[in-house]
Amino acid sequence: MTPPPPPLRIGNASGFYGDRFDAVREMLTGGPLDVLTGDYLAELTMLILGRDRAKDPARGYATTFLRQLEDTLGLAMERGVRLVTNAGGLNPAALADAIRALAERLGIDCRVAHVEGDDLLGARDWGPGVVTANAYLGGAGITACLRGGADVVVTGRVTDAALVTGPAAAHFGWAADDWDALAGAVVAGHILECGTQATGGNYSFFTEHDLRRPGFPLAEIHPDGSSVITKHPHTGGAVTVGTVTAQLLYETAGARYPGPDVTARLDSARLIPDGPDRVRVHGVRGEAPPRTLKTGLTRLGGHRNEVVFVLTGLDIEAKAALVRDQMEGAMSKRRPAEVRWTLSRTDHSDAAVQEEASALLRLVVRDRDAAAVGRAISGAAVELALASYPGFHVTAPPGKGSPYGVFEAVDTPADTVPHTAVLPDGSRLTIPPAPTTPAAEGPADEPSLTPSLRPSLPPPLTPSLPPPLSPGPTRRAPLGAIAGARSGDKGGSANIGVWARSEDAWRWLAHTLTVDRLRELLPETAPLKITRHPLPRLRALNFVVEGLLGEGVAAQARFDPQAKAVGEWLRSRHLDIPEVLL
Structure with missing residues (x-):
């Protein structure tokens, strides 16, 4: 019997522009890796890079990544680790050239490729004051660069998960419509994208772990798209079902998580322990992506x-x-x-x-x-x-005073975006949009009609809730005594993911924390539109609060402009909680 192929080990060394500088070296020396990714872009970062580019057209990329490579590029090449990053920002070609110059200066044999086409600033008149206009590309361009022999792939604005889907598809030979495998990689990529948030950073139950210096996460991706989330041995932090759940809920909305490669069904994901600091993510189903790409202005x-x-x-x-x-x-x-x-x-x-x-x-x-x-x-x-x-x-x-920015997301037809892979030999390869079907764009409560439809596909998005907990004595206590939370920003909206730590707590939470109750607990949200998305397999509820952040993080409309602590505010609020849970 032929043994299964080994998993592809993909690590992360950056969750934002300004993350731990030594993380690239730590990940390269901490244990075996096949691919190391770095996420440097966010809505606010694009505005910062746009202003940099306005001052100097040769700029517009995350210079930190280039400085990190000064003493790690040779190490990565010696160990056979491929580097994939969106640090190219608004000028991936310039960063790719700078990496080639660095490699030549250091005497390192290194093949560099880049992905472009996301920059749509000159594609049309976006209106007054627009500094950047970038479509969120998928991982297919990264896949083409790696298949073309690249050791380093630099991109501009791609989805955060594309840094994982691209290498995984290149390694396993996935087709563009291998929805389930791609969806599994999207979920793994979403868990990795924010670095140490998956290993205990910003975790509600932080007192249970040593989080003084959490290690960066990695995913062992399997041919079917399932994965194990873990970290290098002897690094700080922890990988648990709780830490992974927290990150999985971060900056998401409903059960369908649409992207340029695939629509991942978050309601199908299952998380189970797989040993110390190991969590297996499996069962993720995928559907065709939308016909449009999100474009951030x-x-x-x-x-x-x-x-x-x-x-x-x-x-x-x-x-x-x-x-x-x-x-x-x-x-x-x-x-x-x-x-x-x-x-x-x-x-x-x-x-x-x-x-x-x-x-x-x-x-x-x-x-x-x-x-x-x-x-x-x-x-x-x-x-x-x-x-x-x-x-x-x-x-x-x-x-x-100082200038402030505004973020806006619009949809752009995918077939109008010139997604292009520039291979190490300089040849240019046009990347077609992912195949789509009308069903992926239908109402969220309709079942998928994609070609991958199978009898075992999860049911339509009308999740059944568990039966309520039996009545009993209650005690006034903070919600955080029995539930974790993580919150974040999506443009001017905020999401608040709340999950229970036990099945009984979930039975209570699912029927207690309604939209009306959330408005009572968080009066700031009372006049705003709120949508509640139950995710029973994660024992979680995800709330999307529209307009809480005004015009986005760059506008700094409120005290906590990225809604980072809204979840902790919610956990501090008191309710009548069944004593059996406390």
Whole structure:
């Protein structure tokens, strides 16, 4: 009997532009790998790179990756590890050239390829102020580069999961319509994409593990698309069903997770322990992708300024009212287009530490005109230093304001995007869109009619919930006593994934945490549209809160502009929880 082929070991060494610099070396030396990926792009990063490119057309890529290769490129080539990264940003060709120059300078034999075509800035008139316009490409271009002999593949804007689907398809020879295998790789890629979030970083139950320096994750991908999520031995953090569930829920929405390669059915994924620091992900089913590609637009939205007044001791509300009236009067001649006041009652009565006796009054102003949020605001705040409430001071000297960005996602027909693989020999290969079917674009509650339909395909997206927990005595306690959560941003919307740690807790959570209950617990969400997506196989609920983040992270519309801590806020809220669960 022929033994099964060994799995493809794909690691991650970066979850964002600014992640741990030494991670590339740590992953290359920590244990065996076949492919090492790095994710450097996010919505805010694209705006930053766009402004860099505006200053110098030769820029627009993540320079950190090039610096990381200074002492690791040779190591990767010696160990036969292929490198795949989206660090090319807005200029993947320039980064590829810079890597070739580095390899030549270091005397390293290295074949470099890149993927382009995602940059659609000049493809049409996107409207005023647009800095970047990039389609989210799939992994097929990466696949072509690797099949063409590349040791290093640089891309621009691809989906985060494409960094895994591309190498996996190249290694196993998957066809473009091997939906289940591709979907399994998409799920593995989504788990890896944020680096140490899969190994315990930002984890609700962080006190149960040593998370002082969590190791970066890797996935052992099998020919059928199933995987085992793990990490190198003797590295910090932990890989558990909980840490993997948390990351799987991060920045997702419903049970169907559409992408350019495949639509992955998150409601089909199963997670089971596979030994210490090992979680097996299997059963993922896939369907055809949409006919369109998500295209991210970033534009300059205007200018923003902020002043944070510190209010200490007694009469906090009266102090806030006084300085607010004074600032409103100063702004009356030329009021900015948007003025937002927020009072954070961080003060405690009879506090032994001055900072604990203080509250924060935050003023945020926005306007298209820089002058309207500059000296007019900062000067007015400074002039109150000796003329306002007792104990007047601010957290930082008021500045002149700064530009802020806006993110918008639009759909672009996939067959209009020039997805191109530029192979190591310089030849250019046009990558056709993935095959699609109308069914993948139908209503979310309709069953798939894709060619891969089988009797064992998961049912339509009307998940059955478990029976409610039997009534019994309850105790007032925080939701986090029995449930974990992770939240994040998708443009101006936020997602909040909540999962139970036991089957009984899931039975209670599924019937208790409704949309109406979420609005009660998180009053900020009350006026917004909220959609709840149950994921029974993960014992999880995923909520999408539309508009919570305004125009996206770059606009900094709220205190937590990426909704990173909304889930922890929810876990801190108290409900009547059955005592049997506590």
